[in-house]
Amino acid sequence: MSESNVIDEHINSGYDAGFITDIEMQTFDPGLDENVIRKISAKKNEPEFMLQWRLDAYQQWLKMERPDWAHVKYPEIDFNSIAYYSSPKSQEDAPKSLDEVDPELLRTYEKLGIPLHEQATLAGVAVDMVFDSVSIITTFKEKLAESGVIFCSLSEAVIEHPELIKKYLGSVVPINDNFYSALNCAVFSDGSFVYIPKGVKCPMELSTYFRINEMNTGQFERTLIIADEGSYVSYLEGCTAPSRDENQLHGAVVELVALKGAQIKYSTVQNWYPGDVNGKGGIYNFVTKRGVCHTDAKISWTQVETGSAITWKYPSVILLGDNSVGEFYSVALARNAQQADTGTKMIHLGRNTRSTIISKGISAGKGSNTYRGLVNMSPKAEGARNFTQCDSLLIGDQCAAHTFPYIVSKNPSAIVEHEATTSKVSEDQLFLCQQRGIDPEKAVSMIVNGFCKSVFKELPMEFAVEAGKLLEVSLEGSVG
Amino acid sequence: MLKIANLRATVDDKEILKGLNIEVKPGEVHAIMGPNGSGKSTLSNVLAGRDNYHTTDGTVLFEGKDLLTLAPEERAREGVFLAFQYPVEIPGVSNLEFLKTSLECLHTHQNKPLLSAVEFMKLAREKCKLVDLDTDFLKRGVNEGFSGGEKKRNDILQMLMLEPTLCLLDETDSGLDIDALKVVADGINALRSPDRSFVLITHYQRLLDYVQPDFVHVLVDGQIVKSGGSELALELEEKGYSWLESGTEQPANSLKA
Ligand SMILES: Nc1ncnc2c1ncn2[C@@H]1O[C@H](COP(=O)(O)OP(=O)(O)OP(=O)(O)O)[C@@H](O)[C@H]1O
Ligand SMILES: [Mg+2]
Numbered sequence: 001m002s003e004s005n006v007i008d009e010h011i012n013s014g015y016d017a018g019f020i021t022d023i024e025m026q027t028f029d030p031g032l033d034e035n036v037i038r039k040i041s042a043k044k045n046e047p048e049f050m051l052q053w054r055l056d057a058y059q060q061w062l063k064m065e066r067p068d069w070a071h072v073k074y075p076e077i078d079f080n081s082i083a084y085y086s087s088p089k090s091q092e093d094a095p096k097s098l099d100e101v102d103p104e105l106l107r108t109y110e111k112l113g114i115p116l117h118e119q120a121t122l123a124g125v126a127v128d129m130v131f132d133s134v135s136i137i138t139t140f141k142e143k144l145a146e147s148g149v150i151f152c153s154l155s156e157a158v159i160e161h162p163e164l165i166k167k168y169l170g171s172v173v174p175i176n177d178n179f180y181s182a183l184n185c186a187v188f189s190d191g192s193f194v195y196i197p198k199g200v201k202c203p204m205e206l207s208t209y210f211r212i213n214e215m216n217t218g219q220f221e222r223t224l225i226i227a228d229e230g231s232y233v234s235y236l237e238g239c240t241a242p243s244r245d246e247n248q249l250h251g252a253v254v255e256l257v258a259l260k261g262a263q264i265k266y267s268t269v270q271n272w273y274p275g276d277v278n279g280k281g282g283i284y285n286f287v288t289k290r291g292v293c294h295t296d297a298k299i300s301w302t303q304v305e306t307g308s309a310i311t312w313k314y315p316s317v318i319l320l321g322d323n324s325v326g327e328f329y330s331v332a333l334a335r336n337a338q339q340a341d342t343g344t345k346m347i348h349l350g351r352n353t354r355s356t357i358i359s360k361g362i363s364a365g366k367g368s369n370t371y372r373g374l375v376n377m378s379p380k381a382e383g384a385r386n387f388t389q390c391d392s393l394l395i396g397d398q399c400a401a402h403t404f405p406y407i408v409s410k411n412p413s414a415i416v417e418h419e420a421t422t423s424k425v426s427e428d429q430l431f432l433c434q435q436r437g438i439d440p441e442k443a444v445s446m447i448v449n450g451f452c453k454s455v456f457k458e459l460p461m462e463f464a465v466e467a468g469k470l471l472e473v474s475l476e477g478s479v480g
Numbered sequence: 481m482l483k484i485a486n487l488r489a490t491v492d493d494k495e496i497l498k499g500l501n502i503e504v505k506p507g508e509v510h511a512i513m514g515p516n517g518s519g520k521s522t523l524s525n526v527l528a529g530r531d532n533y534h535t536t537d538g539t540v541l542f543e544g545k546d547l548l549t550l551a552p553e554e555r556a557r558e559g560v561f562l563a564f565q566y567p568v569e570i571p572g573v574s575n576l577e578f579l580k581t582s583l584e585c586l587h588t589h590q591n592k593p594l595l596s597a598v599e600f601m602k603l604a605r606e607k608c609k610l611v612d613l614d615t616d617f618l619k620r621g622v623n624e625g626f627s628g629g630e631k632k633r634n635d636i637l638q639m640l641m642l643e644p645t646l647c648l649l650d651e652t653d654s655g656l657d658i659d660a661l662k663v664v665a666d667g668i669n670a671l672r673s674p675d676r677s678f679v680l681i682t683h684y685q686r687l688l689d690y691v692q693p694d695f696v697h698v699l700v701d702g703q704i705v706k707s708g709g710s711e712l713a714l715e716l717e718e719k720g721y722s723w724l725e726s727g728t729e730q731p732a733n734s735l736k737a
Contacts, residue, residue, distance in 0.1 A: 427531065428568040432622075434552035435528050435562050436578070436638065437585035446581060450572025450621065 018243030027086040057185030070341040150195040157193035172255040181288040191221035196231040207236040227262035256291030272307035279337030282309025295321030316345035319353035334367030343373035348381035363399035377414035487538035498702035514699035557589035561644030563635040570622035636667040653687040665690030
């Protein structure tokens with residue numbers, strides 16, 4: 001057997017989260033116009049300012065063009081064939097506690113291994129569950145409220161905390177930032193909202209679990225996290241979707257605000273349905289994530305991206321305040337026909353700002369993995385530093401890895417370091433493992449885990465283990 | 481233990497092994513010598529089951545089992561160990577993790593109880609000392625940035641941990657300084673036992689000064705052209721291979737090791 005055979009032999013692996021929940025849904029007809037936006041807003045009993053904001057975004061979006069610079073190929077998306085709102089019928093009158101939530105929904109999350117009952121959860125993780133267009137329930141709300149932490153669905157925040165929404169929504173990712181974020185502003189249906197008061201260290205991990213279930217439905221959620229001065233929060237998001245033959249669109253926006261001296265640690269384990277071996281089906285994941293760091297603040301993005309047919313995602317940090325710190329740790333896997341174009345932007349505006357970028361791209365099968373990053377040192381970024389390390393690992397000989405590091409330095413005192421490597425899981429390595437009794441699948445997973453180690457150690461403990469396992473499942477069958 | 485009969489093998493459609501016979505009994509040490517390109521590494525790769533090496537004729541029996549039908553990892557679990565002529569690096573996978581995974585695979589197959597983390601560490605430290613590698617090497621990536629000699633000693637470390645029944649060592653002595661050679665030889669001698677056999681592929685007498693072979697075979701152009709006792713190695717050291725290359729002095733098939 002030749003090397004490529006060895007590696008390709010069982011390249012199609014299982015996708016454990018691919019089941020469909022059979023539940024009565026209320027879904028808008030496909031199509032997008034002002035009327036649809038008014039209907040979404042009305043469903044959520046939104047105040048007038050929110051509706052106007054949406055309509056403004058819609059008008060701007062109409063004038064924008066779909067970006068085509070990313071290293072991904074996909075057919076034209078017909079935005080009128082997508083339904084923009086879908087909610088389980090049972091959510092009509094929002095359940096107040098877990099006991100009131102439709103058991104079928106609870107079973108869905110249980111099957112996905114998401115802790116539900118507050119008594120039976122992972123040690124201290126509060127969860128917001130978003131199912132298609134709506135937030136089902138947020139756990140531990142009362143407990144968090146004791147320390148002044150607000151953790152709720154974005155829809156609820158719009159009504160309960162309009163002053164925070166008015167001040168911060170769209171403050172990091174402006175309405176007209178890009179094509180997909182503008183669309184999100186117009187039609188976003190739900191998401192999570194977090195506010196950590198001054199000086200508070202959030203007493204537990206917060207997490208949101210996104211699930212797309214309904215057919216032909218787009219999921220457009222937004223997350224807004226505000227860490228007030230000197231506070232700390234660690235937040236994790238997870239995502240899955242059923243295995244469907246049609247492509248589905250996910251266009252999220254995440255905004256992080258770290259005020260003076262605050263720290264936000266944002267981790268993502270993205271496992272949207274990646275499509276089958278031939279590239280049929282799978283989620284198109286077009287996401288805008290950005291945070292702003294005020295003086296002495298720190299934002300750290302960690303992502304493990306194993307899913308989606310297409311990933312288009314560049315979690316970024318605007319280092320506005322002096323001495324602020326931005327970090328980006330990423331593992332992105334592209335196998336079968338998956339295409340990932342992901343990376344980060346570190347915009348250094350303040351003095352002595354520092355950023356670190358560690359990107360690990362793994363390509364297998366016919367997967368294509370692109371790192372795209374920008375490090376921008378503005379004229380005022382006196383003494384700023386960046387360190388970037390970009391490593392690519394190839395499994396088999398039909399996959400591809402690309403690296404596009406852009407560096408703009410307008411301050412002579414700023415230092416930018418960039419290291420890049422490309423390596424292959426070689427036949428020799430596999431044979432060494434086999435000769436020591438290790439079967440090839442375990443060997444690949446061991447080698448890949450070793451490759452990702454420096455990123456996994458940035459994840460919260462429980463999730464590091466989970467991420468390792470996820471990678472193992474995703475790689476199952478990458479060799480023979 | 482190992483019985484190779486009339487073995488023919490091709491690599492990329494090129495015949496490299498051309499009817500090879502060797503029999504190794506339990507407890508024996510065999511040395512295989514021969515000019516560059518004669519097929520020594522090919523033989524070790526065929527025995528270990530590497531891809532792209534196709535056997536076209538002949539049989540290989542290992543403890544009575546048809547070795548050639550087993551997957552490489554199954555051969556390893558049955559007790560066949562190969563120390564590579566050119567050990568590869570596996571960056572990011574620590575030596576410790578590698579050894580542990582490997583040992584667990586073997587023990588599981590052999591129905592032996594798995595070692596606890598503490599027992600394993602103790603064993604690993606002990607064996608490190610035997611091959612004169614600092615225990616820091618356990619934390620480093622497999623062969624990652626190791627010097628040539630350290631890689632070879634690392635292979636011996638693996639052999640000492642796994643305690644195979646048939647040890648194939650492909651030029652493990654090449655590129656070693658005098659002290660390292662002694663370490664490798666000590667490692668081999670430490671494992672010698674009545675039910676464990678060794679096949680040492682080497683170009684030099686100096687290893688055989690430390691590890692006395694029971695038999696020495698000369699491999700030329702894919703065939704064993706001469707076999708003898710340990711004195712044959714000395715003769716080769718003196719005369720080279722040219723006197724054997726002109727033709728098979730003895731019919732290879734009639735050799736009984
Ligand atoms: N993939 C391959 N394709 C073509 N020829 C090959 C291939 N691999 C090995 N060979 C050839 O097979 C022959 C035997 O090689 P082998 O590595 O077994 O020799 P060796 O006896 O171990 O030599 P050395 O003492 O130099 O290590 C050589 O002529 C080599 O070029
Ligand atoms: Mg050789």
